Amino acid sequence: MxxxxxxxxxxxxxxxxxxxxxxxxxxxxxxxxxxxxxxxxxxxxxxxxxxxxxxxxxxxxxxxxxxxxxxxxxxxxxxxxxxxxxxxxWVQTDEHRGRKDHIKGIYRHLGDIHARTKRKKDLAQEDAWKRFDTYRDYCQSTHRELTSFIGQFEKKRYMSPVELLVCTHFKELEAACHIGSKRTEQLVDSAKKDGTWSWSLCHGNLRMSHTLQTAADPFFINWENSRFDNAVSDLTGLYSRETLYHNHPGSWFIELFGSYMQRNRLSETELHLLVIHMLDPSHYMKLVKQYTGKADKGRMMDYIPPLQRYYRRVLFGLEFSQHIEQEFETISFQEDD
CATH class of the missing domain: 3.30.200.20 (Phosphorylase Kinase; domain 1)
Known part of the structure; x- marks a missing residue:
């Protein structure tokens, strides 16, 4: 000491x-x-x-x-x-205040921070379109890969627990790939119309444990990774960390999202980007590829818990995408005919 x-x-x-x-x-x-x-x-x-x-x-x-x-x-x-x-x-936290109220307070004050520090600049369009075109192609190729894995698994007389789990998750992963691809197309269309990009002060490592729940308003702590970035980066960081576990507050993040939008209304482009991040299947697919690429599959428990966690994140993304469509009329997702 x-x-x-x-x-x-x-x-x-x-x-x-x-x-x-x-x-x-x-x-x-x-x-x-x-x-x-x-x-x-x-x-x-x-x-x-x-x-x-x-x-x-x-x-x-x-x-x-x-x-x-x-x-x-x-x-x-x-x-x-x-x-x-x-x-x-040293801030004394209020353990009696409900978690739902705490999330609402986080949304309101995070929205204030993003709105009060917002700057806009012209979007470097050509580079941006290439990156999003690449991601759209990734979604489409991931869907093909996943379909191929499912075909291999279903040919077996007895599937392993991992293979059975992936088959169980297939419908939602397929939807994530499909919606992610379509959202990317919509993002490019809306960004071309807008032509600008917003930058705000972002926490850079936002999670519930980096907020203090008080009797009045929350405090944000640990600004060691702070930077100027699009506000979506803070939201995706928070959701990505907090929706991995079975007791995550995902339903409240969705239900109370309007509290954030009242303080810092995201553009149509930003809403598309937020949904795309939450539907990203890359972590899930990395584990599936690791499993299928090994002759010795190792312990099933090395794969099952993380697959379940990333599946929960994708489920959150699908629910969040649906909420955005219902609540904000500027965004819509139309299924292919």
Whole structure:
């Protein structure tokens, strides 16, 4: 704890009690205040983005960004023994507030952050079209590959648990490939009409554990990976991490999505992009290819849990796509005749 004491000296704080919460998080109490000290993974390069984030949060009054204390030399972090530390208030979370209310608060304040920091620039169209054409071709080739695997599995008299699971998932994976391909075409059409692209301050590593649920409004913590990007990147990061497990709050993410749209209305192009990300079958297909490519299949449990997790993500994407169609009339998906 000697290094922690030296770090706190830079803030002119003299701890009466230091409690290690995780490998990188310490609770500091000095009899007058309660603080959270983080030993970050930042480098000198990423620390610059971190500093810029807090300067921007201050200038734009982004109250949901948990503030960072300044050292007595008015710096936002401290370097000590090869690590970069920063200090924030210790926030007491409200365990009695419902998870649904917390998600609604996350949407509202995340939308505010994205809207207040939004910039627009012309879209570099030629490069963008090539990338999306490539992804559309990927969806179509993935569907063919998956169909081929299903054909191989069904020829067997006895399928393994993995093969049976993939066959069970086939209908939804097929739909994800088909809708992903069509959404890509629609995205290109809408982007060509618009011709601009939005950039906002993004958290860069958004997950429920990087938000603090208080009696009033939530705080967003751990801005170590912050950057300017399209707002969709924060939403897809949050959904991708939180929808993998059986108890995920996916239905609430979908039901409450309007709370985000009220604060930062996404364009038709952005809505297409958000759905495309959530329907992406690449992680699922990587596992199927690993399984089929090995003579020794190894343990079934090396494949079944992750396949189930990525399947849950695809299911979320299908449900989210349907919700977008129903709630936002600017977007529609028409099946081929």
């Amino acid at each position: 000697e290094s922690i004491q030296r770090v706190m000296n830079a803030y002119s704080i003299y701890p009466a009690n230091i409690t290690q919460i995780t490998d990188r998080l310490f609770r500091i109490q000095d009899g007058q205040g309660d603080y959270a000290l983080k030993r970050s993974l930042m480098t000198h390069e990423t620390a610059v983005s971190f500093e810029n984030t807090y300067h921007l949060a201050s200038s734009r009054n982004l109250d949901a960004v948990l503030p960072v204390y300044l050292t007595h030399n008015r710096k936002l972090h401290v370097e000590m023994d090869g690590h970069i530390y920063y200090l924030t208030p």
